[in-house]
Amino acid sequence: MNRYYQGPVSGHFDGERFFNPGHPATDKGLGDILRWKLRETRARWPGSVEIRQAVPEPRVAGAQVTAVGHATLLVQLAGLNLLTDPVWSERASPSQRFGPRRVTAPGIAFDKLPPIDAVLLSHNHYDHLDLATLARLVREHDPLIVTPLGNDAIVRRAIPAARIVTGDWGDKVDLEGVEIHLVPAQHWSSRGLSDRRMALWAGFMLRSKAAAIYFAGDTGYGDGTIFRAIRERHGAPDLALIPIGAYAPRWFMAAQHCDPDEAVRIMLDLDAKRAIGIHWGTFQLTDEAREEPVTGLAESLVRRGIDAVRFQAAVPGESYLARIV
Numbered sequence: 001m002n003r004y005y006q007g008p009v010s011g012h013f014d015g016e017r018f019f020n021p022g023h024p025a026t027d028k029g030l031g032d033i034l035r036w037k038l039r040e041t042r043a044r045w046p047g048s049v050e051i052r053q054a055v056p057e058p059r060v061a062g063a064q065v066t067a068v069g070h071a072t073l074l075v076q077l078a079g080l081n082l083l084t085d086p087v088w089s090e091r092a093s094p095s096q097r098f099g100p101r102r103v104t105a106p107g108i109a110f111d112k113l114p115p116i117d118a119v120l121l122s123h124n125h126y127d128h129l130d131l132a133t134l135a136r137l138v139r140e141h142d143p144l145i146v147t148p149l150g151n152d153a154i155v156r157r158a159i160p161a162a163r164i165v166t167g168d169w170g171d172k173v174d175l176e177g178v179e180i181h182l183v184p185a186q187h188w189s190s191r192g193l194s195d196r197r198m199a200l201w202a203g204f205m206l207r208s209k210a211a212a213i214y215f216a217g218d219t220g221y222g223d224g225t226i227f228r229a230i231r232e233r234h235g236a237p238d239l240a241l242i243p244i245g246a247y248a249p250r251w252f253m254a255a256q257h258c259d260p261d262e263a264v265r266i267m268l269d270l271d272a273k274r275a276i277g278i279h280w281g282t283f284q285l286t287d288e289a290r291e292e293p294v295t296g297l298a299e300s301l302v303r304r305g306i307d308a309v310r311f312q313a314a315v316p317g318e319s320y321l322a323r324i325v
Contacts, residue, residue, distance in 0.1 A: 004150035004199045012169065017197040018149075018189070023222045024255040026188040027196065032252060040249050043289035049104050049281070051316040058114045063211035063322030065239065067314035068107040069282035071128055071217065073241060074114075077322070078177050078208040082118045084215050084241070085128040086137060092127035092283045094191075100127070100283040103290070107316030110136065118175055121147035122217025123201035124154055124189045127283055131158045138162050146173050146180050150199030154191060169202060181205040181234060184226045185219040187256050205230065211238040211322035214270060218243060218279065220255045221262035227269035239322040240272035244297050244313060245280025248288040257286075260296035264304060267311055276320055277313040 002016050009015045020026065054066050060076035067073055070092070071085040088110050093099020116137060122128055129151065137143055138159050145155060145164045152164040165173050173180040187201040206213040214230070214237040221227075247259040258266065260277070267275040280293040294313045301308050312320070 002150070002198045003195060004153040007149065010168070012184075013149075013200075018200045019197060020186045020188075020222075022225070023186045023220070026186075026220070026255045028252065036249060036252050040287055042287045043292070045103055045284045045290045047103065049290075051104050051107060053105065053112070054108050054317045054319060055112050056108060056114050056319070061210070063208070063213065063238070064319055065213070065241065065276065065322065066108060066319040067276070067278070067316050069102070069104050069316040071122070071243070071279050072106070073215070073278065073314070074108060075120075075206065075213060075215070076114075077206060077213060078210040080117045080176055080178055081114045082120055082178075082206075083116055083137070083143070084120045084204075085122055085217065086119060086133045087127060087130040088133045088136070089130050092130070092285070094126060100285055102282055103284070104282050104316045107318070113141070116141040116143045118144045118146060118180070120180070120204050120215060121145055121151060121155075122185070122203065122215070123148065123187060124151050124191055124199050125218070126191075127285065128218065129154065129191075131155070134162065135159050144175065146182075146204075148182060148200035148202040150189075154199065167202075168200065177208055179207040181207065183214075183230050183234070185217050186222050186226060187218045187220065203230075205234045205237065207234065213237055213322055214240040214242075214272065216240070216242050216266070218256065219258060219266075221258045221265060222255075224265060224269045227266050231270050236271035236273065238273050239320070240267055240270055240275040241278050241314075242266050242275050243279035244277035245288070245293040246285040247293075248286050253286060260293050261300040263297065264300045264306070264311060268304075273323070274309070275311040277311065280313065282316070
């Protein structure tokens with residue numbers, strides 16, 4: 001019995017669990033986890049990395065993105081302020097006593113945030129859905145939370161006052177001149193041991209007169225079909241926010257997390273004018289060295305003859321224009 005969502009069977013929901021159609025299975029068993037943890041080598045990360053925190057403008061008429069860290073970004077678009085997968089907690093974990101710990105401070109101090117109109121919540125993993133941060137945002141900003149099917153149940157149980165809109169892949173939410181489209185991603189979900197794939201995961205395409213911005217959330221690459229379909233349906237984004245980290249070892253992670261070269265392929269499949277690499281360098285979730293995603297991204301761009309300015313790795317506290325002026 002699905003504890004989060006009850007709805008009709010669809011092309012990516014079997015009546016109990018969501019799935020990625022035409023994509024390798026993301027489920028891993030205890031044997032896979034033990035093989036990873038006992039046989040693979042985990043790179044050592046620095047204990048902390050200094051960053052310069054930003055103080056954003058209250059509103060931006062055009063389109064600008066400021067990196068907070070991992071998959072958290074402040075998207076300022078057509079006068080609205082949106083946060084993606086907000087995590088200000090010290091650890092990406094069910095408990096603040098253990099689990100992946102931040103090595104970079106948030107690129108924006110929480111009390112320096114501008115008024116937040118909406119939160120885009122891609123899925124329920126702890127490095128993306130942080131209830132402590134969401135509770136504080138609801139208390140201090142009362143944003144509209146836009147999220148895929150089932151995630152509302154998780155948030156409402158912890159934060160009854162939250163304003164939430166849910167949607168399936170292909171659905172749209174209109175918010176004061178910005179269209180928020182929920183688009184497919186190739187990933188999975190769980191908060192514990194018995195709720196795997198009971199809530200949906202998604203990316204977002206934001207469209208406005210100022211710019212079009214794509215936020216991938218978390219995704220594997222597969223054969224690229226979903227990204228070409230997004231391009232066909234929604235047009236090429238001005239800016240794509242694409243994961244480049246948390247990909248090693250590949251035999252374990254490939255179905256759920258793209259690597260830097262696959263991130264470049266996503267940019268090309270989308271025909272994005274430019275891209276920012278996210279989901280790296282803040283929480284050590286996998287085995288690669290901290291700077292390896294940046295190096296891998298640079299190498300992929302060189303191999304493909306793409307100007308490095310077109311795809312940069314996000315640095316917490318740095319801001320990026322959605323359109324190059």
